[in-house]
Amino acid sequence: MNILTLVRQVPDAEARVKINAQQVDLEGATLVIDGMDEYGVEEALRLRESGAAVEQIIALAIGPKRNEDALRTALAMGVDRAIHVETEDRFDAVTLSRVVAQIAQTENVSLILVGGQEADWDSQALGAASAERLGWPQLTWTNELNIDGETLTGRHDVDDGNETFRATLPAVVTTQQGLNEPRYPTLPNIMKAKKKELRKDDPATYGLQARVRTVNAEIQTRARLNRMIDGKDPQAAAQQLLELLRSEAKVIA
Amino acid sequence: MILIVAEHTAGKLAKSTLEMVTAARDSGREGPITLLVLGQSVAGVATEAASVADQVLVADLPQLATYNAEVWAAATAQIAQEGEAHTVIIGGSRSGREYAPRVAVKLDAPYLEDATRLSSNGAALQAQRYTYLARVTETVEAEGPVIVVTVKPGSFAPAGAAGVAGDQYDVELTLPAPRVEVTGKSVEKSSRVALTEADVIVTGGRGVGSPENFSRFVEGLADNLGAGVGATRAVVDAGWRPYAEQVGQTGKTVQPKAYIALGVSGAVQHLSGMGKSKNIIAINKDAEAPIFKVADYGIVGDLNEIVPALIEASKR
Numbered sequence: 112m113n114i115l116t117l118v119r120q121v122p123d124a125e126a127r128v129k130i131n132a133q134q135v136d137l138e139g140a141t142l143v144i145d146g147m148d149e150y151g152v153e154e155a156l157r158l159r160e161s162g163a164a165v166e167q168i169i170a171l172a173i174g175p176k177r178n179e180d181a182l183r184t185a186l187a188m189g190v191d192r193a194i195h196v197e198t199e200d201r202f203d204a205v206t207l208s209r210v211v212a213q214i215a216q217t218e219n220v221s222l223i224l225v226g227g228q229e230a231d232w233d234s235q236a237l238g239a240a241s242a243e244r245l246g247w248p249q250l251t252w253t254n255e256l257n258i259d260g261e262t263l264t265g266r267h268d269v270d271d272g273n274e275t276f277r278a279t280l281p282a283v284v285t286t287q288q289g290l291n292e293p294r295y296p297t298l299p300n301i302m303k304a305k306k307k308e309l310r311k312d313d314p315a316t317y318g319l320q321a322r323v324r325t326v327n328a329e330i331q332t333r334a335r336l337n338r339m340i341d342g343k344d345p346q347a348a349a350q351q352l353l354e355l356l357r358s359e360a361k362v363i364a
Numbered sequence: 365m366i367l368i369v370a371e372h373t374a375g376k377l378a379k380s381t382l383e384m385v386t387a388a389r390d391s392g393r394e395g396p397i398t399l400l401v402l403g404q405s406v407a408g409v410a411t412e413a414a415s416v417a418d419q420v421l422v423a424d425l426p427q428l429a430t431y432n433a434e435v436w437a438a439a440t441a442q443i444a445q446e447g448e449a450h451t452v453i454i455g456g457s458r459s460g461r462e463y464a465p466r467v468a469v470k471l472d473a474p475y476l477e478d479a480t481r482l483s484s485n486g487a488a489l490q491a492q493r494y495t496y497l498a499r500v501t502e503t504v505e506a507e508g509p510v511i512v513v514t515v516k517p518g519s520f521a522p523a524g525a526a527g528v529a530g531d532q533y534d535v536e537l538t539l540p541a542p543r544v545e546v547t548g549k550s551v552e553k554s555s556r557v558a559l560t561e562a563d564v565i566v567t568g569g570r571g572v573g574s575p576e577n578f579s580r581f582v583e584g585l586a587d588n589l590g591a592g593v594g595a596t597r598a599v600v601d602a603g604w605r606p607y608a609e610q611v612g613q614t615g616k617t618v619q620p621k622a623y624i625a626l627g628v629s630g631a632v633q634h635l636s637g638m639g640k641s642k643n644i645i646a647i648n649k650d651a652e653a654p655i656f657k658v659a660d661y662g663i664v665g666d667l668n669e670i671v672p673a674l675i676e677a678s679k680r
Contacts, residue, residue: 121496124632128496135500147614203504205468205475228613233495233636234477239433239465248543249433251462264547270431270458271373272608275548288597288614289607322474326490327503335644335660342647342665349673352645355661360643362564362622363589363678 112280113167114155115215116190117225117237119145120174120181124230133327144181147226150286153293154256155224156189163258167191169218173210175199179309186304187296193307194218198314203323204232208240210317215245221281222263227252228287235285242283250276254289365395367449369440370413371457372403377412379561380455380515382522385416387515389523392484393451399530400443402436404429410532415525420532421447425539431459432542437466439537444471449510451489456516464514474506480519489513497613497636517560518619552608554593559611562592564622567611567638569596571627571648572667575604581671582626588678594618596634612637627667630655647671 122128123141130136144152152170159165170185172178173196182193196210215223225238235251242249250256254273255266261280266273268287296304338355342348356363366388371378381399388397396418401410403424410422421443427435436459444452444467452471454464456478468475479491480501488505491513495502559565566589568582578599586593595605597612611618613633623641628634630646630653638644639658646659649666656662663670 124497128499130500135496135502203475204477205465208465208469230497230613231495232477233493233498235461236465236468236475236477239462240469240475243437243466243469249462250544251433252458268458268607269549272549272551274546274550277545277547278543288601322508323476323504323506325502326505328495329501331494331499331501331639333640335658337656337659338661339656340661340663342663342670345665345669345673346677348663348665348670349677352661352663352674353677356622356643356645360622360660362643 112163112165112222113169113218113220114158114165114222114224115211115218115220116148116151116155116168116170116185117211117223118148118152118170118172118181118185119226119229119231120172120178121145121229121231128330130328130330134325135328142177142180144184145226145229147228147230147287149293150288150290151224151226152185152188152190153291154286157291158256158258169194169220171211171214172196173198173202173207182309183304184296186307186309187301188294189300191307193309194312195309196312196314196317200314200321201325202319202321204234204236205240206319206321208237208244209319211237211241212244213317215241223283225283225285226287227285238283238285245281247281247283248278249283249285250278251285252287253284254287256284256290365398365447365449366391366393366451366453367444367447368397368399368417368453369455370399370401370409371455371460372401372406372409375405375408377409379522380457380517381413382416383517383520384453384455384515385523386520387479387482388451388453390520391451391482391489393489395450398447398449400440402428402439414529414532416523417526417530419530421535422532423535423537425537427539430546432544433459433463433466435539435542437463437470438540440467441470442537443535444510452510452512454512454514456514460514464512468512471510471512473510473512474508476504476506476511476513478514478516480516482513497632498639499632499636516617552606554608556586557590557592559592559594559609559616559618562618562620564589564591564624565594565618565620566591566624566626567594567596567628568599568626569628570598570602571629571650572599573627578604581667584675585624585671585678588675591624592620596628625655626671628655629653630658
């Protein structure tokens with residue numbers, strides 16, 4: 112079995128996001144592998160280590176040249192090889208699922224792992240759209256995963272709680288917190304990763320056409336009152352807060 | 365027509381469905397507003413739906429007794445095609461955002477995800493949505509014979525009843541067999557109001573100190589205020605509270621009228637889940653905690669003293 116693990120490069124959670132000419136500008140921002148995608152990379156490695164018949168683990172990134180860093184990190188964590196569809200254009204998740212589906216087919220992949228919600232688009236669509244293009248089932252928000260032959264079992268979150276599931280490969284699994292604790296690449300593995308294959312694909316071969324345009328982007332600066340109440344006298348502070356909630360914010364009776 | 369897939373639980377129409385009706389009315393898209401009710405034994409839901417929509421399409425089938433992404437996507441896409449819908453609106457719940465992309469692919473439609481506002485600009489449908497862990501508000505647009513949209517819960521006012529109840533029609537569907545087998549389910553029940561529907565939420569972070577303090581302070585205050593109970597990721601990771609209470613990027617997104625954060629430091633991932641609350645109240649002994657930057661009201665002080673005082677005062 113070959114596993115495809117998707118890697119998106121996003122701003123570090125603590126990085127400040129800038130807007131330039133009404134678009135998000137990532138120049139100078141600290142960029143990292145999306146944390147949710149990292150759970151997917153780790154899970155692929157663990158499935159192999161747990162004895163599942165994993166032939167190859169392939170990491171895929173679609174995006175600007177700097178995405179190589181995210182792929183090198185995935186290679187250093189232990190994936191076997193990487194594919195980079197290098198493009199400066201911004202595509203929506205449903206459009207990008209075309210690339211994912213085509214690569215899954217040409218690379219003979221039977222399991223795709225992708226983060227449940229990417230920290231740049233705040234989108235949950237890539238896994239589901241890829242599954243639909245391939246005609247595969249999907250398991251989203253997965254926090255436990257086992258493979259026995261062709262059978263996937265595990266647990267995932269749903270609207271009102273969580274479910275345990277069983278499905279048969281091929282499938283798409285979206286990953287999240289709780290699934291595992293991603294490993295740090297060791298120095299020897301970082302050195303080894305430099306010799307691993309990082310193939311460049313031409314985006315033109317995938318026939319991409321963005322269907323969603325970004326018209327405008329603004330930093331959220333909702334004005335907050337920032338009214339501080341002195342906490343030295345707890346009773347007085349509690350009274351004052353409740354009074355503000357009643358009379359000014361009008362949120363309690 | 366504008367096709368909305370109704371969300372409902374326990375035989376009742378969900379508030380999110382009424383919000384989607386408002387989103388449809390606000391969208392500037394023309395044509396009748398049609399609610400699609402998928403489920404089993406949903407006659408009551410369909411009647412409720414008829415009070416807010418121009419027409420209601422009902423698929424009352426045993427295969428629809430429980431939600432499944434592939435089945436819901438197939439049903440929605442089939443009805444959208446047969447009804448020549450130009451706009452398909454689906455709830456921005458976990459399940460809605462799971463099957464909506466499949467509908468978009470089936471219809472070869474552009475997909476506007478998790479919209480907080482909708483408007484028309486010529487032939488284009490424009491949506492506002494939050495990105496970059498909700499630090500940025502983007503306006504995106506798409507055109508096409510049909511567009512699929514999900515609507516973020518809590519972003520639109522619930523629609524009131526229309527003057528005349530819409531007509532109800534039964535629909536026939538060709539559905540695929542579900543390929544994911546659910547082997548067990550754990551429903552996280554709470555006697556308190558659901559986080560995504562609560563007007564007031566009291567959330568505890570690691571600063572609360574212990575699971576016992578969480579019960580005493582967070583639940584104690586929430587019960588006095590009739591509020592929902594939330595928790596930060598750190599608290600859930602530590603095993604103090606169930607995941608169902610987690611607010612943030614990997615948990616729930618909420619926007620109550622008042623969000624009371626006790627001992628919460630305010631990591632970006634947490635802010636992305638609650639930063640759109642109307643009023644944010646923070647109590648923390650660390651004056652440098654980032655949560656104070658987004659707070660409307662803040663108290664720097666000891667929870668052990670302030671929260672009991674707050675619980676006592678809120679009883680009266």
